[in-house]
Amino acid sequence: MGESVEDVSAAIRSCRLCAERFAATRTAHVPAPVVRLSARAPVMIASQAPGARAHASGLPFDDPSGDRLRAWLGVDRATFYDRSNFTIVPMAFCFPGYDAAGGDLPPPPVCAATWRRRALATMPGVRLMILVGGHAQRWHLGTRSVADAVGRWREAGPGVVPLPHPSWRNTAWLKRHPWFEAELVPVLRGRVAAALAEARRGAAA
Numbered sequence: 001m002g003e004s005v006e007d008v009s010a011a012i013r014s015c016r017l018c019a020e021r022f023a024a025t026r027t028a029h030v031p032a033p034v035v036r037l038s039a040r041a042p043v044m045i046a047s048q049a050p051g052a053r054a055h056a057s058g059l060p061f062d063d064p065s066g067d068r069l070r071a072w073l074g075v076d077r078a079t080f081y082d083r084s085n086f087t088i089v090p091m092a093f094c095f096p097g098y099d100a101a102g103g104d105l106p107p108p109p110v111c112a113a114t115w116r117r118r119a120l121a122t123m124p125g126v127r128l129m130i131l132v133g134g135h136a137q138r139w140h141l142g143t144r145s146v147a148d149a150v151g152r153w154r155e156a157g158p159g160v161v162p163l164p165h166p167s168w169r170n171t172a173w174l175k176r177h178p179w180f181e182a183e184l185v186p187v188l189r190g191r192v193a194a195a196l197a198e199a200r201r202g203a204a205a
């Protein structure tokens with residue numbers, strides 16, 4: 001039998017592999033893995049890495065980016081944070097620190113290399129993967145850029161939806177690509193609703 005999601009979550013929470021890397025950033029913070037994995041959820045959010053706010057609170061997407069993501073998904077906070085609905089699997093479980101421009105540094109590759117396959121193996125029931133941002137899209141689809149992945153979202157198949165990061169930094173991109181809200185978001189909402197409804201039916205049977 002494979003590892004349980006509880007075992008993998010506990011192992012990730014105790015991980016300090018990036019201690020030196022984070023100590024050398026402007027914030028000189030220590031690793032604080034934000035882990036919200038679920039073996040029951042039908043929908044996986046493959047995200048980038050926690051921001052400074054999630055680093056402090058331990059709750060991912062508890063910010064305006066999370067509000068925008070939930071609006072795209074068509075779900076409220078209670079639905080989003082219910083582990084029987086969503087499992088959140090970032091490319092790095094810790095806040096990576098800031099770059100010189102004040103943006104978040106990229107997720108350290110060692111995190112996905114160390115944990116990603118182990119975490120995914122505990123979630124065989126995932127039927128819809130939401131790939132948020134270029135790092136998750138590169139890992140899962142092999143795409144080179146967000147524009148590439150999101151622009152060709154129909155080719156990803158019914159079980160995968162690539163999204164731009166919901167950060168305010170992408171507001172200009174969203175304005176330049178009105179098809180995203182007009183065409184992709186309605187399909188995304190329909191797929192999320194269908195996956196959640198199917199899982200509820202399966203749990204009730």
Ligand code: SF4
Pocket residue numbers: 012015016017018019031032033092093094108110111112114
């Ligand atoms: S980012 Fe990942 S690999 Fe690095 S310390 Fe956090 S959990 Fe460990």
